[in-house]
Amino acid sequence: DVKVTQSSRYLVKRTGEKVFLECVQDMDHENMFWYRQDPGLGLRLIYFSYDVKMKEKGDIPEGYSVSREKKERFSLILESASTNQTSMYLCASSPGTLHIQYFGAGTRLSVL
Amino acid sequence: EDQVTQSPEALRLQEGESSSLNCSYTVSGLRGLFWYRQDPGKGPEFLFTLYSAGEEKEKERLKATLTKKESFLHITAPKPEDSATYLCAANSGGYQKVTFGTGTKLQVIP
Numbered sequence: 606d607v608k609v610t611q612s613s614r615y616l617v618k619r620t621g622e623k624v625f626l627e628c629v630q631d632m633d634h635e636n637m638f639w640y641r642q643d644p645g646l647g648l649r650l651i652y653f654s655y656d657v658k659m660k661e662k663g664d665i666p667e668g669y670s671v672s673r674e675k676k677e678r679f680s681l682i683l684e685s686a687s688t689n690q691t692s693m694y695l696c697a698s699s700p701g702t703l704h705i706q707y708f709g710a711g712t713r714l715s716v717l
Numbered sequence: 718e719d720q721v722t723q724s725p726e727a728l729r730l731q732e733g734e735s736s737s738l739n740c741s742y743t744v745s746g747l748r749g750l751f752w753y754r755q756d757p758g759k760g761p762e763f764l765f766t767l768y769s770a771g772e773e774k775e776k777e778r779l780k781a782t783l784t785k786k787e788s789f790l791h792i793t794a795p796k797p798e799d800s801a802t803y804l805c806a807a808n809s810g811g812y813q814k815v816t817f818g819t820g821t822k823l824q825v826i827p
Contacts, residue, residue, distance in 0.1 A: 609760070647819040648761075648804070695760050704749050704808050704815065708760030 608632070611696050611709040618716050624683040626712050628696030636699045637679035638706065639663075639671060641692040648695065654679055686716045719744040721807050723818035730795055730825050738790040738821045740805030750788050752781050753804040755820070761804055764790075795825045 612627035630637065638653040640663075650663030652671040660671050668690060672680045679698075683690055693713050697706040720743045730736055742750065749768050753761035765774040767783040774781050778799065780791045790803055805818040 645819060648806075648817040650815070697760075705751070705763050705766060706761075706815070707763065708753075711758070711760050 609696055609698055609707050609709040611694075611712050613712050614710065616712060616714045618683075618686050618714065620687060620716060622683075622686050622716075624686050624714070624716075626681040626683075626694055626696075626714070628679045628681070628709055629677050630679075630698040630707070631677065632698060632700070632707070633676065634698040634707075635676075635701045637673065638697040638699075639669075639679065639681045640695045640697065641665070642695055642711070643692050651681065686714075688716050690714065691716045719807065719809055719814070719816040721805055721816050721818040723803075723805050723821050725821060726819070727822045728824070730792075730823070732796060732825055732827050733794050735791070735793045735795070737792070738803055738805075738823070740788040740790070740818055741786060742788070742805075742807045742816075743786075744807045744809035744816065746809050747807055749808040750783055751806040751808070751815070752788070752790055753806065755802045755804055764803075792823070795823075797825045797827050799823065800825045 609630045639651045640648040642648050649665050654660045654673040670682045693711050695711045696709040699706045722741045724739045752764040755761040765781040770785045772783050778793050782789045802820040802822045804820045806815050808815045
C-alpha cells in the first residue's frame with residue numbers, strides 16, 4: 606500500500622519561530638508536493654520537487670522554503686512563522702508520469 | 718489562469734437518493750481530470766482520472782464523466798459512508814501543475 610507520512614498531526618508555534626514540517630514517502634516516487642488547505646480556498650501548491658535537491662515554486666511560495674536531500678523525504682520550512690500561516694498543510698507524492706497524487710494525513714499548524 | 722469550479726458547495730441527500738456533483742474547468746490543454754475524496758481530518762484519497770471527453774470511470778456507487786468543459790461525479794443510491802468532501806483537480810500545461818477546486822461537501826442521511 607502507498608504510504609505518505611507526515612511527522613506531526615497537530616503543531617502549535619509562536620510567531621517568529623522557525624518551523625519544520627516533515628514528509629516521508631515509501632513508494633520511490635520522483636515527485637513530492639507541499640500544499641496548504643484553507644476553507645473556501647481549496648488546496649494551493651506551495652512548492653514541489655521532481656528529484657532530489659530539485660525544487661520548483663508553486664502558487665504561494667512566499668514565506669516558505671523546502672528541502673529534499675533524499676528521495677523519500679521532503680521538508681517544508683517556515684523561516685519565521687506568522688499568524689497567516691495557520692492552516693492545514695498536506696504533503697503528497699506522485700510517480701513520474703501518472704500525475705495521480707497520494708496524500709499524507711495532514712498537519713494542522715496553529716501560529717499564535 | 719487555470720480555474721476549477723465545483724458546485725454545489727454542499728449537498729445533503731437522503732440515503733438512496735441519487736445525485737451529481739459538478740466540476741467546471743478552464744485550463745489550457747487538459748492533460749487529466751482527477752477526482753479525490755477527503756474525509757474530515759484526513760488527506761485526499763484518489764478516486765478517478767479522466768483524460769479525454771467522453772471517458773467514463775466507475776467505482777462502486779460512483780461514476781465520473783468528462784466533457785470538454787466539465788466533469789460530473791454521479792452518486793447512485795448513496796449510503797451514509799459516502800459522506801465526505803469530493804475534490805476535483807485538473808492537470809494542464811506544466812509538468813506537474815494541478816489546479817484543485819474547493820470541493821463539494823456531501824452529507825448522506827440515513
